[in-house]
Amino acid sequence: MSAHHAHDILFPALPYDMKPRSTRAAGDIQLQQFVNSATRSKDSGRRSTCRETFGERYDDLRRYAGSIKQQTLDHLDTHINRYIDNAQKHGVHVHFAKDAAQANAICLEIAQSRHCHVCVKSKSMVTEETGLVPALQAAGIETVETDLGEFILQLDDDAPSHIVTPMIHKDRTAVGRAFTRELGTPYSQDPAELTKIARDHMRALFQKADLGISGANFLIADDGSLVLCTNEGNADLSVGLPRVHIALVGIEKLIPALSDLPIFLKLLARSATAQPITVYTTIVKGPRQPTECGGPDEVHVVLLDNGRTGLLASDARELLRCIRCGACLNACPVYRKVGGGHAYGAVYSGPIGAVLTPALLGLANYADLPRASSLCGACREACPVDIDIPGQLIRLRAKLVDQRSMPWSERTMMKAWTWTLKTSARYRLASRLLRWAATHMSDSVDAQGRAWLKRAPGPASGWTVGRDLPAPMPQSFREWWLREHGSHRP
Amino acid sequence: MRVALFVTCLTDQFYPRTGIAAVKVLEHLGCHVEFPLEQTCCGQPMYNNGLHAQAAALARRFVTIFEPFEAIITPSGSCAAMVRRHFADLLNSDPAWRDRAAAVSARTYEFVEFLDRVLKFNSVTAGVRWPGRATCHCACHLRELGLFDLPRHFLSSIPGLDLAPLAGAEQCCGFGGTFSVKYVDPSMAMVTDKVDALIASGTTTLVCNDAGCAMNIEGACRRRGVNVDIKSIAEILAEGLGLLPREGHG
Amino acid sequence: MNTPTAGESRATFLSRVQRALSAPGRSPSHHAADHTPPATAELARLVSPQADLPSLFAANSAKSGMHVHRVDKSAIVSTLSALLAQSPGAQVALAITDSVLRTLASQALQAAGNPGITWTAQQSARVWFDVDIAITDVTAAVAETGSLVLACSPLLPRAAFMVPPVHIALVRTSQILPDLLDLLAGDHSTPQGTLTIVSGPSKTADIEGILVTGVHGPGQLHVVLTP
Numbered sequence: 001m002s003a004h005h006a007h008d009i010l011f012p013a014l015p016y017d018m019k020p021r022s023t024r025a026a027g028d029i030q031l032q033q034f035v036n037s038a039t040r041s042k043d044s045g046r047r048s049t050c051r052e053t054f055g056e057r058y059d060d061l062r063r064y065a066g067s068i069k070q071q072t073l074d075h076l077d078t079h080i081n082r083y084i085d086n087a088q089k090h091g092v093h094v095h096f097a098k099d100a101a102q103a104n105a106i107c108l109e110i111a112q113s114r115h116c117h118v119c120v121k122s123k124s125m126v127t128e129e130t131g132l133v134p135a136l137q138a139a140g141i142e143t144v145e146t147d148l149g150e151f152i153l154q155l156d157d158d159a160p161s162h163i164v165t166p167m168i169h170k171d172r173t174a175v176g177r178a179f180t181r182e183l184g185t186p187y188s189q190d191p192a193e194l195t196k197i198a199r200d201h202m203r204a205l206f207q208k209a210d211l212g213i214s215g216a217n218f219l220i221a222d223d224g225s226l227v228l229c230t231n232e233g234n235a236d237l238s239v240g241l242p243r244v245h246i247a248l249v250g251i252e253k254l255i256p257a258l259s260d261l262p263i264f265l266k267l268l269a270r271s272a273t274a275q276p277i278t279v280y281t282t283i284v285k286g287p288r289q290p291t292e293c294g295g296p297d298e299v300h301v302v303l304l305d306n307g308r309t310g311l312l313a314s315d316a317r318e319l320l321r322c323i324r325c326g327a328c329l330n331a332c333p334v335y336r337k338v339g340g341g342h343a344y345g346a347v348y349s350g351p352i353g354a355v356l357t358p359a360l361l362g363l364a365n366y367a368d369l370p371r372a373s374s375l376c377g378a379c380r381e382a383c384p385v386d387i388d389i390p391g392q393l394i395r396l397r398a399k400l401v402d403q404r405s406m407p408w409s410e411r412t413m414m415k416a417w418t419w420t421l422k423t424s425a426r427y428r429l430a431s432r433l434l435r436w437a438a439t440h441m442s443d444s445v446d447a448q449g450r451a452w453l454k455r456a457p458g459p460a461s462g463w464t465v466g467r468d469l470p471a472p473m474p475q476s477f478r479e480w481w482l483r484e485h486g487s488h489r490p
Numbered sequence: 491m492r493v494a495l496f497v498t499c500l501t502d503q504f505y506p507r508t509g510i511a512a513v514k515v516l517e518h519l520g521c522h523v524e525f526p527l528e529q530t531c532c533g534q535p536m537y538n539n540g541l542h543a544q545a546a547a548l549a550r551r552f553v554t555i556f557e558p559f560e561a562i563i564t565p566s567g568s569c570a571a572m573v574r575r576h577f578a579d580l581l582n583s584d585p586a587w588r589d590r591a592a593a594v595s596a597r598t599y600e601f602v603e604f605l606d607r608v609l610k611f612n613s614v615t616a617g618v619r620w621p622g623r624a625t626c627h628c629a630c631h632l633r634e635l636g637l638f639d640l641p642r643h644f645l646s647s648i649p650g651l652d653l654a655p656l657a658g659a660e661q662c663c664g665f666g667g668t669f670s671v672k673y674v675d676p677s678m679a680m681v682t683d684k685v686d687a688l689i690a691s692g693t694t695t696l697v698c699n700d701a702g703c704a705m706n707i708e709g710a711c712r713r714r715g716v717n718v719d720i721k722s723i724a725e726i727l728a729e730g731l732g733l734l735p736r737e738g739h740g
Numbered sequence: 741m742n743t744p745t746a747g748e749s750r751a752t753f754l755s756r757v758q759r760a761l762s763a764p765g766r767s768p769s770h771h772a773a774d775h776t777p778p779a780t781a782e783l784a785r786l787v788s789p790q791a792d793l794p795s796l797f798a799a800n801s802a803k804s805g806m807h808v809h810r811v812d813k814s815a816i817v818s819t820l821s822a823l824l825a826q827s828p829g830a831q832v833a834l835a836i837t838d839s840v841l842r843t844l845a846s847q848a849l850q851a852a853g854n855p856g857i858t859w860t861a862q863q864s865a866r867v868w869f870d871v872d873i874a875i876t877d878v879t880a881a882v883a884e885t886g887s888l889v890l891a892c893s894p895l896l897p898r899a900a901f902m903v904p905p906v907h908i909a910l911v912r913t914s915q916i917l918p919d920l921l922d923l924l925a926g927d928h929s930t931p932q933g934t935l936t937i938v939s940g941p942s943k944t945a946d947i948e949g950i951l952v953t954g955v956h957g958p959g960q961l962h963v964v965l966t967p
Contacts, residue, residue, distance in 0.1 A: 019675075026675035036683075038949050040658065047660075057783060064779040077757045084750065096753035097746075105746035148955055149946035165946060172947050191947040195955055202956065207869055222926065225934075233902055233942040233957025240898040241865060251757070258926035263784045265920055273945070276800070277885045277920070280957065281937040289933055294865045294897030302747070309756050313763035333662045337679040372673045374666025374680070375538055376630035391579075397540030406540070414536060418544035421499075421530040422551065431503055448507075448737070452712060462671035466678040467709035470504055477502045477509035481525045 009159035009342045010128060014361075016345040018338075018368035025341025031169060035340035038168050043330040045274030046382065053270065065263050066386035069321035072221075072254055073312065079221040079254045080303065086224025087301060090286030095302045097248075100130035103304050107132060107213070107246050108139050110300050114244050116141060116211035120202070122228070122235035123147035124215025125163060125324060126250050126304060128347045132213070143213075144205050146234035148198050155182040161342050161349060164272045164326035169340035202234075212238035212245040212296065217323070218264060219249055219301070222257040225285050226301060229268060229278040236280050245287075245296040250304050252320035258283075264323060267384035271325035307360040316359045316392055319352070321385040328352050328379035328389060334372060344369060351379035355392040363396060367405050370396035413459065431472060438471030449474055492522045494559035496552075496573075496598070498566045499531050500701035507737075508565050508701070511728035512601055516563065518733055519609055519616075528555050534572040535667055537580065546580040550587060553577070553594045561608065562598040565724055566700050568631035570600035575634050602644050602699060602723050603637055613648045613730070620730035621650035624721070625691040627684065627707065629700035630662045641699050641723060648730060656696075657687040665706040681710040688718065695719045695738060697726060786884050787918040793883040794913040798965060800886030804940030805953060806961040813966045816841075816910070820848030820875070823908060823962055830872040832856040835900035837893050838877045841910050845875050861894040868903035874958075875908045876900055879931045881916045882923055887939040888963070889923060891931045901938065907958040909938075911965050 026032060050058050072079050084094045097103035111119065119141050127133060133154070136143040145154045149167040153160060155178040160166030167175075176189040185197050214235050218227040226247050228235040239245050255264065261283075269275040288295035311320055329335045329350030339349055345366065346357040354369040363370075370393045379389040400406050406414075420426045442451035451471035456464045463469050493516060497509040516523045533548030552573065556562045564570050574595050581591040605611035626645050632638045638660075646653045664670060664680025671677075684707055688696055694717045698704045704720045711718040719738035728734040787796060798808045811819045824832060832854050836842040842858075849856040859867075868874070876896055880889040888909050892898050901907050917923050923937075924930060942957030953959045 022673070023675045026679045032679060034948075040661075041949065043660075053786065060779060061783055064783055074761070077754055077761060080754060080757060094750075096748040096750060098748050098753070098756070102747045109746050146956065147946070148944045152946070165949075167946055175947055191950040192952050194947055195944060195952040199955055203869065206956075207866055231943045231945075232955035234955070236898065236902050236936060237956055240902060258924050258930060259781055259921075262920035262924050263781055266784050266786070275939075276804075277887065277937065277939045279804075279938065279940045279943050281939070283935045283937075285932075285934045291894070292892040292897075292933055293861045293894045294892060294899050295934060303753065305753065305756065309760040312757065313760035333664065333680045333683075334673075334676045336661075337676040372669070372676065374630070374662045374664060374669045374677070376662035376666065377633040378630070378660065378662065381633055394538060394540065397538070398542050399540070401540040401542075410539075411541070414539055414541050415544060418533075418536055418541070418548065421533075421548055424528045424530055427499075427530040431499075435503070446712075450504075452709075454713075460671055462674040462677075463709070465674050466713055467681065467706065468712040469709055470705055472503035473506050475506060477497050477506035478525075478527070480506055480510055481513075482527075485525070 006153070006157050006159040007131065007134065010347050012345045014365040016366050016368065018343055018345060018372055021341045021345065022338035022343040022372070025338040025343050028341065031340045032337060034171065035168055036336045038165070039330040039336045042273065043382070046271055046327055046330065049270050049274040053276070061263070062267065062384050062386045065267055065384055066321055068255060068260050068263065069385050070318065072256055073252065073317055073320050076251065076254065076312065079256060080251060082221040083219050083224055083254060086222065087286065088224070090224055090289070091299070092224065092286040093298065093300045095300060097302050097304045097306070099306050103130045103248055103302055103306070104132050104135040106302050107248065108135060110244065110246055111136065111141055111211050112139065114211070114298070116244055118205060118209045119143040119211040119213055120146050120206055120209040120238040120242065121212070122214040122230065122238045123150050123166070124248060125347060126215045126248050127213065128160065129306060130248065130304070132248065141211070144202065146202055146238060147230070148195060148232060151198055151202070152178055155179070159342060161340055162326060162329055163324050163348065163350070206237050206241055209238070209242045210244065212242040214238055214245070214247050216247050216249040216253055217268065218261060219254045220258050220261065221254055225258070225283050227261060228282045228284065229265070229280070231273070231279040233280050236282050239282065239284055240295055243297045244300070245298070246300045246302060248302045248304060250306070251308050252322070268323055268325050271327040271382070271384040311359050314359065315395060316355065318387050319356050319359060319392065321387055322352055322356070323385055325384055326350070327382040327384065331378040331382035333376060333378065334374065351389045352387070355389055355396065358396055363399055363403070364405060367400055370400070428478070431476065435472040442471050491560050492524065493561040493563055494556055495523055495525050496529060496532070496556065496562050496564040496569065497525065498564055498569045498701065500705065501565055504705055505701045505722065507734070508722040508724050511722065511724035511734055512563070512565050514733040515724055515727045515731065518731055519611065524559065526555050532569045532572045534569060537572060537576055538667055542580060549577050549580050549591065553587065553591050556594055557590065560597065561604065562594065563601055563604045564598065565601040565722055567600050567629040567635065567637070568700055568702065570598055570603070571631040571634040573598040600632065600635065600637065600699070602640055603635065606640060606644060616731070618648050618727060618730035619650045620648050620726050622695065623652040623654055623693040624695035624697050624726070625654040625656045625688065625693050626659070627656060627663060627696055627698040627703055628659060629698070629703050631700070641697065644723060645697055645726070648726065650730070651726070654691045654693045656691050658683055663703045663706050665702045667702065670706060681706055685710050685714060685716055689716060695721060697721050697723060699723050781921055785919050785921055789918045789922070791883065791918060793916040793918060794965065796883040797881055797886055797916045800883065801963055802886070804886050805943070806886065806940055806963050808963045808965060810965045816844045816964060816966055817848045817851060819964050820845060820908065821851035824848065824852035824854050824873065827873060827906070830854070831870055832873045832875065833859055833868070833871040833900070833904070834875050835859040835896045836875065836877045836910070837895045841877050845910070859895065859897065859900065865897055865899040868899040871904040873906040873908060874900045874904040875910065877910045878915060879935070880923060881911050882920055882937070883916050884919045885939050887937045889931065890936045890938060891933050898934070898936065901936070902957050905954060905958055906960045906962070908962040908964065911963055913965065913967050
């Protein structure tokens, strides 16, 4: 991956072909095992903590959380208006960005007009979406990612491969090398030592920073506050120390009331990292109030659309419920195998990426993503806001068929198959033909009398890359039934 | 009870013994089993690939064929989930079919589900005995029916059967229908995990209640020279009740 | 305030949202009302008000990695001075709103022979970068998660509990709320202003999933819990 730059990893040439990256990731046994064990342990941690904590209530709770978000989305205009009015009461400046370019321009204009030179940034997927950091840096504003994982990626000009644990694809030796090369510190591969190096480096920056940038985990309509959840404490420092703070926030982050927040806090950290709550949960009302001491002079919230109203207007609206916990990535067997190689080709990866990216950036550009799933449903089971990801994948597949984006050969084959299945006579004839052909091509027969193929032709050839393919049995169930019972049941 | 067996295409062609076992077990339990010969496919491959008009045609066909029966039983979790969960997506907008489809969906059961939930089957009182060690792969589509753990619970109650845990049992085997031939890299990596887990389980008998998963895992085992006996729960029960001879290496 | 010229107006932005909401032909939300459970936030309650809150708080804050010292009121000074004596020469700062607790903490400093500093609102937040140990009180605590809740005040800036490597928090058992639901009810009982809910020492597992404490916030957190 080091041959790529961060931007090319998340914004590849379109239409995006998933195969090269997924082949490379699946072929890198070390990477795959690494990501596999990390995601599996997070997934099993999530399962056990959710089961132990909520017991029988768990499914009802995630449906309830999903319904809160859904109802908010269904009346999003009202909630945005309430949020703006309430945030302004605390002195927050609210801005409106239609797309990435506008969002970056707003942030840049704020930074420049306030003469900010050093920016401490906390982790935010939405800033990846808009490419904010390169935009600030191009304008001469020194911008440092302060989340440890994002900081390391920034040093390596690499991109996040996971929503919550962005450098899940890197090991400690890569971190040690990056620090030695970029910070000039002696090589170490001890995580505690490496963390200390990063801490020391960033403390100097926190002291001189005049701009803090974050996203937000939630915006609360009825009291105009924004909520930041982190484990490291970097978001608190970036909102607490510099004189100007900007939060870039997608409009799907709204929840109606402060009293709804506990439900999401309880689900978010358990789903993400099997913690009861993130170490730091900060509910920011706005700039420093008269009763407060410390905190920014100005707080700006930039509300971002960037394709979200398109989702809102579509039958994919439920995707906007996502609280970015990453549980579906950890649960997904496909992500476990190829996610470490940035195979999803966009900012959001894993199951949620597979449905969100085509919806935001065009299905024709990302036709592979909805197809590259076994529809096992683990993502749906893991989702704390009950998003029907497999259903959305199938919906996108149907759209591909409607748009004639399914290859002609495949479509024709599926239609011919359907035609065959429409009468049992055709089905019987076709299965006899298949059995005859497969038995002829087979190279061995097992103890049950089943013939096996080592190499299958045409569309089935993918199967036999690493698996033998069975031929139909010499006697089908139907043939047995007819022999035993005749054509009619007595 | 007059029940219909929906055997499914893959079971019909590749694992007919599962269908035979299901018939024998259901008859043993007093059901009057019929096999409507007109049946073919529930339309799942078309539905999953987005050909919803084609899937709907097959769904209507399924409804017509299976309507006359008190219960429709299938030895496949994914086909049961197709009928139960997705026929509604396909046919709800059609007033002529909506209620008929819903009625058939409500009477369609996965084989183990039918035994457990409808017949209240108890393997001890039923006199099942299946001495031996086995492990269990739960088919993912049972998740949609809220039955993911049922096969494991069911097997662990069978006298004589020593159920070995399977590491990473919650992870898909990588079949996923056309996914297995179109996205070979992740699919192969997934089935490799499953074969590794099977080897680590210390048994060669894998109980698997879905023909697609069975083909995938058995095919991968054969390629790697790993010994495996794949059996459905219907076969375990039929063998354990003496309705079919015990088969397999162990 | 000079408004940036970039971006859209509120009206333009919201009209696009409204258009999206009224888009024709959008199939109804998957989230059909029939499978949404009738529920209130109480569904998420994990701790009832009748529970033994001090014990639960102590157990959960210990689970999150805090060191909990559950002592009698009369032992606050000795507990604090014992903690301070472990780090001779450390720069200690007090940021305590409650005057009784502030006095007790000052006595502890004296007892430990540590000059210490008491924060005043006139100082710059940068001061905290030279502090090794901060002693604060809290606005509230939550038994469910073992969390400390800190609201800023002229005597307690945010930097106090975020910047120094060691944080000692003074908590009274009467401040413990059962559940996050009770903290964030959104009514008059919810503390005003910016709130930070602290649930353990600063943590990361970004490098190979290995847990390391003390990334940006304090790596060591002591709770002195008194009736």
